[in-house]
Amino acid sequence: xxxxIGQKAPDFTAQSYMKGEMKEVTLxxxxxxxxxxxxxxYPLDFTFVCPTEIKGFDAMIKDFETANxxxxxxxxxxxxxxxxxxxGSLGELSFPLISDLSHRISRDYGILNxxxxxxxxxxxxIDPNGVLRxxxxxxxxxxxxVEEILxxxxxxxxxxxxxxxxxxxxxxx
Numbered sequence: 343x344x345x346x347i348g349q350k351a352p353d354f355t356a357q358s359y360m361k362g363e364m365k366e367v368t369l370x371x372x373x374x375x376x377x378x379x380x381x382x383x384y385p386l387d388f389t390f391v392c393p394t395e396i397k398g399f400d401a402m403i404k405d406f407e408t409a410n411x412x413x414x415x416x417x418x419x420x421x422x423x424x425x426x427x428x429x430g431s432l433g434e435l436s437f438p439l440i441s442d443l444s445h446r447i448s449r450d451y452g453i454l455n456x457x458x459x460x461x462x463x464x465x466x467x468i469d470p471n472g473v474l475r476x477x478x479x480x481x482x483x484x485x486x487x488v489e490e491i492l493x494x495x496x497x498x499x500x501x502x503x504x505x506x507x508x509x510x511x512x513x514x515x
Contacts, residue, residue, distance in 0.1 A: 345452050351474045352450040358438035359424035367438050373472040378411045383461040387419040387427045391485045398488040403436040411495055416440035418460050
């Protein structure tokens with residue numbers, strides 16, 4: 343399946359870890375609640391670049407919440423690996439880390455590196471109707487800009503055309 347902007351994002355139900363709890367997460371439940379979703383994938387727990395991105399999202403979680411955005415992190419690790427990492431060096435997070443142990447979600451989103459058995463660094467912005475509005479995929483070695491991801495969501499939320507370098511509060515086109 344090839345994902346295309348303007349189409350429904352692939353729904354999924356998966357196990358996750360957040361703040362001491364294992365729980366099932368279903369993507370469509372956030373759309374049903376009228377939320378935007380930022381779904382980001384990272385290669386593996388206990389690595390080098392990944393914690394910088396994950397902590398970057400966590401540091402801005404209040405900004406995402408203010409913008410009515412649910413942040414979801416995902417990797418091919420188990421929810422138990424997520425738990426061990428969060429309770430160890432990573433620290434507890436304010437959003438769920440999803441387990442894609444079967445690789446089904448990464449495959450459905452077209453970002454699974456089959457040879458290495460892990461997901462590329464990818465972020466998907468999904469609107470409250472479950473429609474894919476944006477995605478960005480990086481190779482394994484380069485992290486993403488969390489502020490730009492939030493800015494992009496906020497630009498979509500205006501419902502207008504936004505010029506280059508637009509920021510919240512500025513005029514749209």
